[in-house]
Amino acid sequence: MLKPDLLIVGAGPAGMSAAIVAARAGLKVVVVDEQPTPGGQIWRGVEANAGTSRGRALGAQYCSGLATVRAFRECGAVYWPSTRVWQIEPTLGTYVTGPGGTRVITPRLVLIATGAQERPAPLRGWTLAGVMTVGAAQILLKNPGSVPSEAVWIAGCGPLALLYAHQLVRMGGAVAGFLDTRPSTPLRESLRLAGRAVLRSSGELAKGASWYAELRHRAGRYVPGVVDLQALGTDRLEGVRYRTAAGRVEEIRTSLLLIHEGVLPELHTVRSLGCEIQWDAGQAAYRPVLNEWGECSHPDILIAGDAAGIGGAEAAVHRGRLSALRILQRLGKVAAEPGMTEENCRTALARALALRPFLDRVFRPRGEIFAPDDDTIVCRCEELRVRDLRAALAGSVGPNQLKAFTRAGMGPCQGRQCGLTVAALIAAAEGRQMSDVQPFRVRPPLKPVRLCDLAGLADEGLSS
Amino acid sequence: MFRLLEDDRGRMESTVTIEIDGYPVIARIGETVASALLREGASWSRTTPVSGARRAPYCMMGVCFECLMLVEGEGLVRACQTPVRDGLKVERQMGPRKVGPSC
Amino acid sequence: MFDCVVIGGGVVGSAIAYGLASHLDSVLMIDGRDSEPRAAQANFGLVWYQSKGVGMPAYQRLSRLAVEEWRSFSEEIEETGGIPIEFAGPGGLTFCLGDQxxxxxxxxxxxxxxxxxxTEIGMLSRHELERLYPGIRLGKDVTGGAFSALDGHVNPLRLLMALQQGFVNAGGTVHRGRRVDGIEVCGGQFRLHLxxxxxxxxxxVIAAGEASRVLAEPLGMTLPFTLQRGQILVTERVGPVLPYPSDRIRQTAGGTIMIGGTKENVGRDTGTTANAAASLAARAIRVFPDLARVSAVRQWSGRRVxxxxIAPIYERSSRFPGAYACICxxxxxxxxxxxxxxxxxxxxxxxxxxxxxxxARRFDVQAA
Structure with missing residues (x-):
């Protein structure tokens, strides 16, 4: 049984940054991550891509991750790649399965840095083969460097959709059309939210504006204000139907549709521990209730990075460092790096987050996502439609009983794709705010685990 | 549905061959089974145990559980989290998996 | 003014309320909130008699009566509730590992x-068990088992839904998400404060599981019970392989395999532990080694009353006629x-x- 000072779940920007600070200060740190190499989703494959033409096409921000990955490799933290955490008990007993088999880790403190997942965007036909997320396509761009075989249709809203289109074009792919589902927002109101950050972040804003301009120029078609999006097909995707801002219904033929409606904190691990969460109206997402160090309602668990609330890679780095500083303080250590102070981290974090309210407002998801029509599948695993859930809603007392009665969230994905929609359906049916509704409980194992792997623990004499 | 970028196609030294439902599929070292599958004509990964509908890799980051395949006889394996290696045998998972003396 | 109020919307309260609706004009069932302990939603789903009532023939007979009634009851409830409940009564087994x-x-x-x-219960040899499970191997430690022709299983969540729907369809009223703060008696009537x-x-009728004691006490009914945690594991869906339910492992109509039954005295702790998962999985594999590579997808716990x-308590208040309590x-x-x-x-x-x-007076007698 491994007994480190600190266990970090996730080797993305936040997890790596925290590990570097903590390990350099002399703590025994273990980092577990599902991917074979460090970097998280944002810097996925950066060690292989940096310095290549692909790396250049992916952009400077992407390649900047290399420095953190290298520092992480050398910091002295024990790093277990290709390893999944399938249970953390409230006593912090943590169970993982990876290339070394199934193991138990009992750390003094845990930092959860599980990042983000794309917002489930239920639409009719979204389970068809041929419908994928933009994030999935971007992962393929990073490794092995594959692009849609034909000019691709992209539908959605959010910086990632624009970034992907930009990267794809730079790498020699083509965009057939972009169905922009972003609701129109008065620009002045959004800019006011950004406040003085606009001045400081003018470069970022200009970059975003140029992606938009490029998209309008390079995409075969650019359709703003798209609603009523649906994927058509029987055995696989054959086409897409949507309504334009002008109210015209259009249909296109395609075998691949990439969708994206923003990102959400990945809260599965956090919620399985019963840590308190709250609805963040600005980000239209649940986030953990945290103090300024990333400490949550469980006394020995901290949360950093996008899992703490969407902030992007740079904010994740600083949140990771701040949590690490707090951990050092609690365990009676000090940071080894001279400039690694709370004040510096807070200043940098504030700068990294300055533009966030503006982005959240501009890319606020459309209402349809929370109230899909009756025919739309909500729970992909159990193939439950909105109508199935609405029918059971009247006869149940809340999200947990609704889950029990319908099986929504009981499949292998454990509600990662339906939990938010189910909560939204309950809120709508009962005329309540999202802040007043909790998603259904998360049960272990966090990822499916073979019975023989579980039984192996009994052989080790762990079972009383 | 996907293709490798032109400049990467030449690197044959970095490829392996995996088997999907008995057919050889060329894959790049370091990529996942799901990413190799997506370059195939039939890029679906399984049929559901509920209705038998076909599903394909959707999120590629391990949170949707749509790319579940049988890898070397092991069921419920996420193809998007499974790196390729030479000779790896993969099958599409058809409905509920079979359990019995043969497995 | 209701003819009867049933406090508790679990499987006990719902069944009683459902039955009352066909005898009384106005029945109200009060169900609690989503966050409250709900043993009915953590149930294993056995319709079981083969181990009940050792040393208490009345309980043995009651269980026997219940499993025999289940055949017609399942048809009735599916019709009145309009919800398939996946009942099957092929008989059920208790596997024995080792000679002890x-x-x-x-x-x-x-x-x-x-x-x-x-009793319609008998021991089967290992060889006889093998013939009952042609599609899967038995572990080497399996020495035999008990078989009851009357036992079976059901989807407990669908049963709960069907009972509640059947109750509503029969004219019953349900108040959901409510809590009873106290019960007053005046003029032979009951006033329930919500x-x-x-x-x-x-x-x-008080059928509120572990919340029953405090409600029943002022009505002159004492309900002695303790809480026992049970943890259950459930696997991914697999093709049909277990034709008979057993006391600790059964395959549902949907194909998932449920593995149950820890018995833990841990008070009100509703958590799950990897230790329990390990021992549940280990035993399941000792019985059916071919399940080793099947994956568990969910684990949960519930508290038994x-x-x-172990037998149920059915109480009728002598001080306040019209007050009843049921826990089991x-x-x-x-x-x-x-x-x-x-x-x-x-x-x-x-x-x-x-x-x-x-x-509950049976316990006073024993003490005396």
């Missing part, structure tokens, strides 16, 4: 046989009886004599 378990099981069977003429309202009733002799841990098996025999008697038809044996 085999002997212990034989002892239980002979004690049960001493209490009833034809958060923002008061409900009047001629009869009241355990009376001193076999709500699924006994649902057929609760909906029929017990509900009928609470409604005022038939003799209470048989039910009297299940009063």
């Amino acid at each position: 378990e085999l002997e212990a099981r034989q002892t239980i069977l002979s004690r049960l046989a001493g209490q009833m003429e034809r 958060k923002r309202s008061v409900v009047h009733a001629a009869r009241v 355990i009376t001193p002799d 841990h076999s709500g699924v098996t006994l649902a057929a009886y609760h909906a029929r025999g017990l509900a009928k008697r609470i409604a005022g038809y038939g003799s209470w004599d048989d039910v009297q044996k299940f009063s």
